[in-house]
Structures are given as C-alpha cells and as structure tokens.
Amino acid sequence: WEQAVTLTTHLVLFSLEPRADAGLDGVGRIQALLQPGTALGQAISQAKNPAKVLVTLGGGGRSQHFPKVAGNKKARKKLVQAITTLFEELPALAGLDLDWEAPTTAAQWRDYGKLAQDLRTSWEESTRLAEREGGLLLTMTYHPGTGAVAAFANLKGKKSEKAFVDLFDFCHAMAYSHFDSERRHSTDGMDKAAVEEWNKYSLPLNRLTLGMPLFGVSRKTGETLSYADVMSRDPSLEKRPEVDECTEGNVYFVNAGSMAQKVQYAGRQGLAGVMVWELGQDERVPAPGGMLRLISRTAEEIRASWRYRFSWLPFGENHVIMVFSALAGLYLLREVVTGVPPAHKLARQRPPPSEGRPTDGNAAAAPSAAPAEEPVTAASEGERG
DSSP: HHHHHOOEEEEEEEEEEETTTTTSSSSHHHHTTTTTTTTHHHHHHHOOSOEEEEEEETTTTSSSTHHHHTTTTTHHHHHHHHHHHHHHHHHEEEEEEOOOOOOOOOHHHHHHHHHHHHHHHHHHHHHHHHSSOOOOOEEEEEEETTTTTHHHTTOOTTTOOOOOOOOSEEEEEOOOBBBBBSSSSHHHHHHHHHHHHHHHHTGGGEEEEEEEEEEEEEEOOOOOEEHHHHHHHHHHHHGTTTOOTTTTTTEOOOOOOHHHHHHHHHHHHOOEEEEEEEEEGSSSOOOOOSHHHHHHEEEEEEHSSHHHHHHTTSSHHHHHHHHHHHHHHHEEEHHHHEEEEEHHHHHHHHHOOOOOOOOOOOHHHHHHHHHHSSSSOEEEHHOOO
C-alpha cells in the first residue's frame, strides 16, 4: 500500500455494488480497508502527500442493477442517500467513481446523468460533507469506440442545463480489452482513436484520462494474464522493454517501453492523466521494480518538462518558442535598418584633417567616404545645422 498511496494521485478501491433494492453491497469490505490500524490506513497516515482515495460503484459483473435503480426516482434517491451516509462515516474517502458497464440506450444514459446530478446535490446539502476541503470528487468510466461518447456528449440536465461531462471531475477511457485485427489490445492506434473520438465532440481534454492495462491477453485463447504473471513466464522481458508479446501462450501485453510512451502521449495531448487497471496485477517486487514506479517516474518527467509548463496556454510549447524567435528577429532587423556601422562611429570620433596638411591614403579614405554613406536622421541633421 505504501507505493500505491505515494506513487499515484488518486487511488480507486474496487468496489461497491448497487443492489436491486437500491442498497449497497461491499460496504463492510471498504470500511475494513480504511480503518486507521489497517495497512492502507497506516500508509495514508504516514505518507507526506498521499493519494486521494475513491471507491468505485459498479464495475464489470457488478452493474446489473444500475438500469432499474437509476431509472426510478425513488430508488435512485435511496441509493444516493446510502452513498452519502457512507461518505459521512468514512472521512478517508475523497470521492466516488461511477462504473456502470454499460448503458445501452439513450434513456439509460440520461438516467446515468440524473444519478450523477443527484449525488452532487446530496453532497452539497450534507452539512458534514460540506466541511470537506475541496469537496468530493466524482468520476466515471466508459469504453471508447462503442458509441458511448456519442451518447453522452450532448446530454444536458433539463433544470440545471449542465452538460453530462461537466458533472464529473474525470472521465476514464478504458482503452483496453477490445482488440484490433491482429488480436492485440491497448495499442497506440486505440489510444489515438479514443482521444480523436473525444475531440470530435469538442469535449474538454482536461477531464479525460487514458486507461492502461496491467495485464495481457492471449491472442489465441483470450485468456488474461497479469503483468506479474507475464514477467514470471518470461523474465527476460524485463530487460527487453520494447517487446510487447510473451511467446509462451502468445500473450500480448503493454511492456515498459510502450507504457512510458502512453504516459507521454497523454501528456502531449493535454489529458488529465492516465488510469491504470489494476495495481493488484503489477509485479510484487522491491523498488525500483514494478510498472507503477515506471509510470510515476514518466509522469514526473512530463510535469518537469517545458511542454507541461506551457500546458495552461491555448497553444503549445513550439508556438511559444516561435514567438520568442520572431521577437528576436524583429529586434535584429531593427538594428540592421537603424544602426550605425562601426566604421562610421569611428569616423565621427576622429578630428578632421587640417587644411593643406597631407594625410596618408588610409587615414584620408575613411573621413571622405563617411558623409556619403552615413544614414541621415533628424538628429544628425539638427546637429549639422
């Protein structure tokens, strides 16, 4: 837990599950994890700047009751109250991650938005939660390339007129677990497609995170294998970070080199960050091993870069450099047009030769040539009278 709370900005616990009666399953598990004396509790208390801890509602295999509960106003209110009460009792929780997998109709996406809005309203009305510094975070997950973005991109609340995406602090694009024509998942092309889909609807990039997997998938059987298990099957892959396939089992995964490139891509695109699924599948080895440490180090390098420093601007680092270069060029052009040549400056400083006094050829050439070539300005005309 120590690395989990120090090498991430947000740690999401999986998960609570909505019941058919609008109650919550998994509450005891989350409560047990966050007690002060537990390993996680101690790691949080001892860390100088620990990650914010969120909890997921739903997830794969735990979302079957979302349509019924979110689609009924009374049931939705009951679920929201149960979540609010849990957050009031657990001050260690900093937010909720909604992971409805997955709405299939326009009505269900509208109900998703209603659930998010009701949660926001309930938290704002809670006296105990209003005292939390910065308020609670609300995030959501979705599968890119499935029509989800098209379904929620233009949704707005009838009363609030608030856009669906604006209800959330972050939207996590799960750009993995679906395959290209070669049975590879989480490829560079899929990352690019996820960002392009988001941009197509002019959605804010600073709310989007790029999901990355800590597991591989067999291209033959579809079997999943954790990153730790992949490394166990072929330890040589740790020394070959550019290789993304384990020959034993024909498992395609994201190795260290590609993982770093994904983090860099997210930084270049101006995304809010990256999301990793999930830390339990990382290598359990002492520092400096493990994929999480690599991801964290790459993110730190991006934050220290010039590109990140200029990320708040509506244009990029290259544009800033171009502007600086243009200004320098204009200054030099001004010097060329209005400046006085060094030879002329020297000529001004020399006294004129006496009449009838012979001068050597070199000395006579400069004063005689200077008046004809010297740029004439208003000041020099005035001086001459």
